[in-house]
Amino acid sequence: MTVPDVVTVGEAMALLIARTPGPLEAVDDFERATAGAELNVAVGLSRLGFHVGYIGSLGQDSPGRYLRAFMADERLDLRHLSMDARYPTGLMLKQMAADGADPEVEYFRRGSAASRLSARDMPAPDSDFGRARLLHLTGICPALSRGCRELAFALARxxxxxxxxxSFDPNLRPRLWQSRTAMIETVNALACAADIVLPGLAEGRLLTACDDPAGIARYYLERGVRQVVVKLGAEGAYVAGADVEAGVVPGVPVPRVVDTVGAGDGFAVGVISSLLDGLDLRAAAARGCAIGARVVQFRGDCEGLPRRAQLAEAPARPGRTRINMETQA
Structure with missing residues (x-):
C-alpha cells in the first residue's frame, strides 16, 4: 500500500431518498444511496484520481455492508474502516423537494458505530495514513461524541x-450539539487548528459574529489560518489569505436545481483537488463553484461528483438559479 494523498474521518450513513414529493411520513417508495459529508468529499477526490484514506466505523449490518462495498467500489483506502458488531450503521431519510428547495432530512444516528470512534482509532504518525499530504476534517465528526471530538483534534494536531x-469545513449541525455555545467554541477551535477553512456565509456569521465575507475571513486569518474560502451560494465564493488577492470568485449558473444536499461537499472537492493539483486559491474556488453547481443537478449526494475527464465539461447552461452550499449532508 502507499501513502494516501488525503485522509478524512467521519460517519458514512445509508441514505433513503423519497421517490415521490411530500412529507416523509406520507412516502411509500424510497431509493437507497449513501450519505455523509466526509464520505462525499472522499468519493469526489477519489474520482479525480487521488488516493483517499477513510477513517470510520460501520455497523456489521446490511447498511454497513452496503456502504463498505460502495466505498470499495469508489477505490477508497479502507484500512482504517472498522465493522462493529455491537452498534448500528447510521441512517438518513431525505425528502424529494420541489423547485430546488432544501429537502427535509431526518437522521437516525444516535449510538451509531461511528459515534464510538475515539483517539484509539488514530493512525500512528509514521504510518501511511499518518503521512498523508492533506487531512480533511468537518465539524460533524466532533459533534457525534466526546470520543469523536478527541479523535478529530488529535488528528489535526x-x-x-x-x-x-x-482543511476544515464547519458543516454545522446544531441538532447534534448540546448547545449553540458548545458548537461555536468547538468548531472554531478546530477551524483554528487548520490551514484552510471553508465556511458558508451563514455559518461564518454564526461562528464569528461578522456579517460580511471579508470579516469572516479576517477572523480566521488573525487566528493563524492560512487561507479562507467563504461560500456565497449562487454568488460564488470569497477568497482571502496567503498568496492570493482577496475577492469574490463568481458562481456558476445552473439551468435547474434538483437537490441541494451535497453542494458544499462538492465545493470542498473542487477546492481541495485544485490545491493538491498545485493551483492557486482563486482557481480552487472556481473549481469548487463548478463542482457544486454540477452536484445540485443530481438527486443523490455523490451522483454529480465528476471524474477527472468531466472537469472541463460546462456544468450548466445560462440562467442562474439559487444554490445553497450549506445544506445538510
Missing part, C-alpha cells in the same frame, strides 16, 4: 506537527 496540510 498530528497532521500539523508533521507539516501536513489540514
Amino acid at each position: 498530528q497532521a500539523r506537527a508533521g507539516g501536513r496540510t489540514v
